[in-house]
Amino acid sequence: xxxxxxxxxxxxxxxxxxxxAIALSEGYAPYALxxxxxxxxxxxxxSARKVVESLGVVQHVVVDIDLRLFGGSALTSSIEVPHHAxxxxxxxxxxxxxxxxRNTVFLSLALAWSETLNASDIFIGxxxxxxxxxxxxxxxxxxxxxxxxNLATKAGVEGxxxxxxxxxxxxxTKAQIILRGMSLGVDYQxxxxxxxxxxxxxxxxTCDSCLLRHKGFVEAGLxxxxxxxx
Amino acid sequence: xxxxxxxxxxxxxxxxxxxxAIALSEGYAPYALxxxxxxxxxxxxxSARKVVESLGVVQHVVVDIDLRLFGGSALTSSIEVPHHAxxxxxxxxxxxxxxxxRNTVFLSLALAWSETLNASDIFIGxxxxxxxxxxxxxxxxxxxxxxxxNLATKAGVEGxxxxxxxxxxxxxTKAQIILRGMSLGVDYQxxxxxxxxxxxxxxxxTCDSCLLRHKGFVEAGLxxxxxxxx
Numbered sequence: 001x002x003x004x005x006x007x008x009x010x011x012x013x014x015x016x017x018x019x020x021a022i023a024l025s026e027g028y029a030p031y032a033l034x035x036x037x038x039x040x041x042x043x044x045x046x047s048a049r050k051v052v053e054s055l056g057v058v059q060h061v062v063v064d065i066d067l068r069l070f071g072g073s074a075l076t077s078s079i080e081v082p083h084h085a086x087x088x089x090x091x092x093x094x095x096x097x098x099x100x101x102r103n104t105v106f107l108s109l110a111l112a113w114s115e116t117l118n119a120s121d122i123f124i125g126x127x128x129x130x131x132x133x134x135x136x137x138x139x140x141x142x143x144x145x146x147x148x149x150n151l152a153t154k155a156g157v158e159g160x161x162x163x164x165x166x167x168x169x170x171x172x173t174k175a176q177i178i179l180r181g182m183s184l185g186v187d188y189q190x191x192x193x194x195x196x197x198x199x200x201x202x203x204x205x206t207c208d209s210c211l212l213r214h215k216g217f218v219e220a221g222l223x224x225x226x227x228x229x230x
Numbered sequence: 231x232x233x234x235x236x237x238x239x240x241x242x243x244x245x246x247x248x249x250x251a252i253a254l255s256e257g258y259a260p261y262a263l264x265x266x267x268x269x270x271x272x273x274x275x276x277s278a279r280k281v282v283e284s285l286g287v288v289q290h291v292v293v294d295i296d297l298r299l300f301g302g303s304a305l306t307s308s309i310e311v312p313h314h315a316x317x318x319x320x321x322x323x324x325x326x327x328x329x330x331x332r333n334t335v336f337l338s339l340a341l342a343w344s345e346t347l348n349a350s351d352i353f354i355g356x357x358x359x360x361x362x363x364x365x366x367x368x369x370x371x372x373x374x375x376x377x378x379x380n381l382a383t384k385a386g387v388e389g390x391x392x393x394x395x396x397x398x399x400x401x402x403t404k405a406q407i408i409l410r411g412m413s414l415g416v417d418y419q420x421x422x423x424x425x426x427x428x429x430x431x432x433x434x435x436t437c438d439s440c441l442l443r444h445k446g447f448v449e450a451g452l453x454x455x456x457x458x459x460x
Contacts, residue, residue, distance in 0.1 A: 065295050065339075072346030094384050100345035101338060104382045108331060108338040109295075115330035116302030135387040144381045148374035152334045154324050157365040 003029035005058070006121035006166075007110045010034050012047030013193045014213055015125035015169055018181035020055055022168045023123045025184050031117060032060040033110055037102070038068035038076045043201040047192035054190055063109055073099040074195075081196040083206035087215050090208055094133050097195055097208060103136035107145055107165070115153050120161040123168070130174035130212050142167055174216025182222070189225035233259035235288070236351035236396070237340045240264050242277030243423045244443055245355035245399055248411035250285055252398045253353045255414050261347060262290040263340055267332070268298035268306045273431045277422035284420055293339055303329040304425075311426040313436035317445050320438055324363050327425055327438060333366035337375055337395070345383050350391040353398070360404035360442050372397050404446025412452070419455035 006028035010016045023030050034048040045062060052060045068076045074096040075081070081097060084090060103126065110122045126137040135141060146165045150156040156163065169177050181188065193213045194203035203210050203226050217224040236258035240246045253260050264278040275292060282290045298306045304326040305311070311327060314320060333356065340352045356367040365371060376395045380386040386393065399407050411418065423443045424433035433440050433456050447454040 061299055063295070063299060065293070067342060069291055069293060070339075070343045070346045094387070098384065099342075100384075101342035101379075101382055104341055104379070105335075105338040108334040109300075111334055112297060112329075112331035113300045116300045135384060136382045138381070141378070141381040144374070144378035148371070148378045149331075149334070151368070151371040151374045152331055152366045154328065154330075154365060157324070 003027055004121060005029045005031060005117050005119040006123055007031045007033055007114045007117065007119055008057070008123040009106055009110055009125065010048050010052060010060075012044035012051055012191060013125075013209075014181070014188060014191050014216075015127055015177060017051045017055075017186055017188070017191045018177050018184075019123050019125035019168055020051065020057070021181055021184040021186045023166070024055060028121060030057045031113065031119070032057040033113060034060065034062045035106060036062055036064045038066045040075060040081075041192070041195055041197055043197055044192045046201075047190055050190040054187060061113070065105065065109070067099060067102070067105070070100060073097065075099050081207050083196070083204065084208070084211060085206065087211045090211065094135065095208060098134050101136070103134075103141070104145070111149050111152065111163070114163065115155065118155070120155065120163050121166060122163065123166045125169050126167050127169045127172065127174070127177065129172065130216060139167070139170055142170070173219065174212055175219035178216050178220045178222065191226065193226070233257055234351060235259045235261060235347050235349040236353055237261045237263055237344045237347065237349055238287070238353040239336055239340055239355065240278050240282060240290075242274035242281055242421060243439075244411070244418060244421050245357055245407060247281045247285075247416055247418070247421045248407050248414075249353050249355035249398060250281065250287070251411055251414040251416045253396070254285060258351060260287045261343065261349070262287040263343060264290070264292045265336060266292055266294045267329075268296045270305060270311075271422070271425055271427055273427055274422045276431075277420055280420040284417060291343070295335065295339070297329060297332070297335070300330060303327065305329050311437050313426070313434065314438075314441060315436065317441045320441065324365065325438060328364050331366070333364075333371070334375070341379050341382065341393070344393065345385065348385075350385065350393050351396060352393065353396045355399050356397050357399045357402065357404070357407065359402065360446060369397070369400055372400070403449065404442055405449035408446050408450045408452065421456065423456070
């Protein structure tokens with residue numbers, strides 16, 4: 001059987017790794033796309049490489065796009081990443097770790113690649129339940145991007161094929177995501193989620209991303225291999 | 231009077247230069263955005279620099295984003311740029327010079343910058359009359375991008391301000407664009423439109439872009455300063 005090509009956004013984190021495993025389980029031939037965008041946790045790209053090697057992809061491309069040029073986020077500038085003791089302390093507003101238009105930029109580049117691959121499927125691991133409140137993680141945004149994408153491309157205009165943005169995690173809790181990934185053989189030891197790692201690449205355990213991840217493992221009744229010893 | 235900030239996409243070509251002049255004439259404080267994306271006519275960036283210096287902008291950022299990674303276009307790969315004797319010979323289908331999802335990628339990065347500038351206006355010189363048939367130059371695409379953008383960003387979600395994509399050229403012929411630019415003092419000598427320039431940066435005169443530009447000057451009853459001697 002010839003597998004359909006799909007572009008999968010892979011950051012090296014828990015969500016995108018699970019998404020890649022789901023794309024594989026659904027029979028797609030994955031083309032993994034990662035970004036070196038000036039993130040302070042650039043170490044996640046090492047995880048992305050390990051993850052794609054472990055799960056298997058057709059090709060892995062890392063695009064350099066320096067979002068520090070624009071600034072405006074704790075993840076790409078000198079603004080400090082906030083730390084908290086537990087999830088209940090997270091701000092109810094959009095946090096400073098939000099990177100302006102990041103998912104729009106990433107999906108646009110996934111769209112460019114999908115068009116040259118003649119692929120009509122893109123996977124992104126956005127999650128609207130246990131997430132940080134980023135606007136570009138919500139179903140409304142994804143639907144609007146899909147509609148725009150179908151007007152932006154050759155295939156869309158010629159009516160040959162309709163682009164579909166897959167968001168298999170969007171309605172799942174972090175615990176459900178982890179259990180789904182475990183059932184598909186994901187090794188979460190390989191993944192990196194921390195926004196503010198130590199110089200040696202160890203997760204801080206107290207940024208939004210670490211807290212949400214930790215809560216997910218606890219609720220799933222499991223230990224997070226990336227946080228062993230905390 | 232404090233001028234409103236606006237991000238203006240400036241390639242160094244005729245259309246985007248006229249668009250920048252229009253943004254200025256409408257009282258915006260322009261932030262010019264150009265891309266070094268692996269285009270074979272990278273010389274257009276020299277024109278972009280001359281244009282922004284001549285017209286005056288608050289800041290000019292050139293983003294490096296290598297779209298050659300994905301291939302699929304005569305403008306970024308080894309596919310040959312087609313040459314014709316006149317406009318009537320241009321292909322009625324989407325030509326090989328189309329760069330997959332280019333305007334989506336460029337507008338996404340303009341959106342990222344506008345968000346950090348707290349700007350709610352983006353200008354792009356797309357044109358749906360005398361153009362090459364690219365899907366991402368049509369009004370339907372621009373409208374869909376605007377709707378998506380308003381769901382993608384902090385300002386959109388918080389309802390603080392609505393992002394507006396300005397396309398002042400979209401319904402103009404090339405001749406009308408040129409006359410509009412001349413009335414605003416644009417020096418078209420500074421601009422570069424050719425897809426396939428000579429090694430010394432001279433316009434070829436026979437690619438789609440040169441032909442459409444030439445036709446525009448003829449219809450406006452003017453001489454194209456970039457094509458003098460042809």
